[in-house]
Amino acid sequence: MNSAVYPLAVFFAAVFTNNILLANYLGMCSFLSxxxxxxxxxxxxxxxxxxxxxxxxxxxxxxHYILLPLDLDYLRFIVFIVxxxxxxxxxxxxxxxxxxxxxxALGIFLPLITVNCAILGxxxxxxxxxxxxxxxxxxxxxxxxxxxxAILAMAGIRQKLARARVPRGLEGAGITLIITGMMALAFMxxxxxxxx
Amino acid sequence: MAKAKVKKVFLDSLGKQNPVFAQVLxxxxxxAVTNVLKNTLVMTMGxxxxxxxxxxxxxxxxxxIPSRVRMMVETxxxxxxxxxxxxxxxxxxxxxxxxxxxxxGLIITNCIIMGRAEAFALxxxxxxxxxxxxxxxxxxAYVLLIIAFFRELMGSGTIWGYQVMGSWWTNWSxxxxxxxxxxxxxxxxxxVKGLLLTHEEKKS
Numbered sequence: 529m530n531s532a533v534y535p536l537a538v539f540f541a542a543v544f545t546n547n548i549l550l551a552n553y554l555g556m557c558s559f560l561s562x563x564x565x566x567x568x569x570x571x572x573x574x575x576x577x578x579x580x581x582x583x584x585x586x587x588x589x590x591x592h593y594i595l596l597p598l599d600l601d602y603l604r605f606i607v608f609i610v611x612x613x614x615x616x617x618x619x620x621x622x623x624x625x626x627x628x629x630x631x632x633a634l635g636i637f638l639p640l641i642t643v644n645c646a647i648l649g650x651x652x653x654x655x656x657x658x659x660x661x662x663x664x665x666x667x668x669x670x671x672x673x674x675x676x677x678a679i680l681a682m683a684g685i686r687q688k689l690a691r692a693r694v695p696r697g698l699e700g701a702g703i704t705l706i707i708t709g710m711m712a713l714a715f716m717x718x719x720x721x722x723x724x
Numbered sequence: 725m726a727k728a729k730v731k732k733v734f735l736d737s738l739g740k741q742n743p744v745f746a747q748v749l750x751x752x753x754x755x756a757v758t759n760v761l762k763n764t765l766v767m768t769m770g771x772x773x774x775x776x777x778x779x780x781x782x783x784x785x786x787x788x789i790p791s792r793v794r795m796m797v798e799t800x801x802x803x804x805x806x807x808x809x810x811x812x813x814x815x816x817x818x819x820x821x822x823x824x825x826x827x828x829g830l831i832i833t834n835c836i837i838m839g840r841a842e843a844f845a846l847x848x849x850x851x852x853x854x855x856x857x858x859x860x861x862x863x864x865a866y867v868l869l870i871i872a873f874f875r876e877l878m879g880s881g882t883i884w885g886y887q888v889m890g891s892w893w894t895n896w897s898x899x900x901x902x903x904x905x906x907x908x909x910x911x912x913x914x915x916v917k918g919l920l921l922t923h924e925e926k927k928s
């Protein structure tokens with residue numbers, strides 16, 4: 529594929545065809561527990577998108593300039609998770625100083641993000657698929673937006689669902705999983721739009 | 725008394741407190757591999773190993789970990805065990821390792837392991853923590869193996885790679901694709917919860 533268009537293709541593929549949540553099952557834990565309300569979903573979605581885009585960039589640099597030259601490939605799990613945790617901590621401190629309102633909106637979600645599998649997943653996919661710097665960034669950004677999209681849609685549906693009568697035993701996690709399955713089904717309609 | 729406690733911890737994790745259907749934790753990384761039984765078994769064995777040993781280690785170190793950085797220390801302990809699993813898989817079953825791809829590394833962020841370390845290992849001695857980790861891992865493993873069994877059977881008509889369905893069977897290709905995993909898990913939770921609810925009603 530044309531190298532100038534490639535990062536863009538990666539971006540759209542990450543949002544639609546290879547959605548990190550609906551096609552790769554990542555970030556389910558926080559997706560299930562936080563998608564009850566629209567407002568908190570927006571906060572978490574924004575925080576995830578931001579952290580995902582920047583950490584994929586940071587981890588690409590760390591992986592290609594530190595780990596590979598030193599032949600420490602097998603240490604990548606530990607290094608990636610430390611980079612993510614350190615970055616999240618840093619962002620939390622900066623936001624706390626700079627803006628009270630932003631901290632109130634995003635601050636509580638930041639610690640949750642360190643253990644969000646989607647963030648680490650994006651970094652690992654980026655290594656396995658051997659993206660270049662720009663593609664890694666667009667992949668991180670796209671995955672973040674894809675996740676945002678999914679949790680936003682889910683929160684909207686669940687707010688409506690609060691008044692519906694759900695069969696016994698299916699309340700909570702069960703019905704949410706079924707809706708997620710239907711959303712995954714809908715997103716499968718995008719397959720074939722972009723081939724990577 | 726100690727023996728009774730061990731037994732209780734063990735059975736709770738398999739049944740009432742099962743990490744998958746009671747707490748819906750840690751389904752992220754492993755739903756992806758449940759379309760083939762063989763991969764699921766390898767993956768869940770990795771999870772059992774990491775859960776048990778990281779619980780054990782966290783428990784041994786619980787008095788020296790400062791509480792401010794405990795999450796970080798736990799993550800590092802878990803990550804070290806995951807690296808062991810990864811290297812072992814790469815050496816012994818390279819084919820499966822390639823198919824599992826990033827999901828082996830994602831055991832690190834599996835919420836069950838972190839959850840057990842936080843909730844159990846930090847406040848209990850090492851021996852019982854090992855049992856608890858082992859039991860949570862097994863409780864997790866068997867649920868996923870059941871799901872994988874049905875997904876492989878319905879999706880490809882095979883079990884463990886062997887054709888078991890006759891030529892009359894039409895593969896439900898949806899089952900090996902992402903939506904199938906979500907539906908399957910939802911149905912499983914539904915059945916288990918339904919059974920538990922009726923059981924409790926009968927008791928009271």
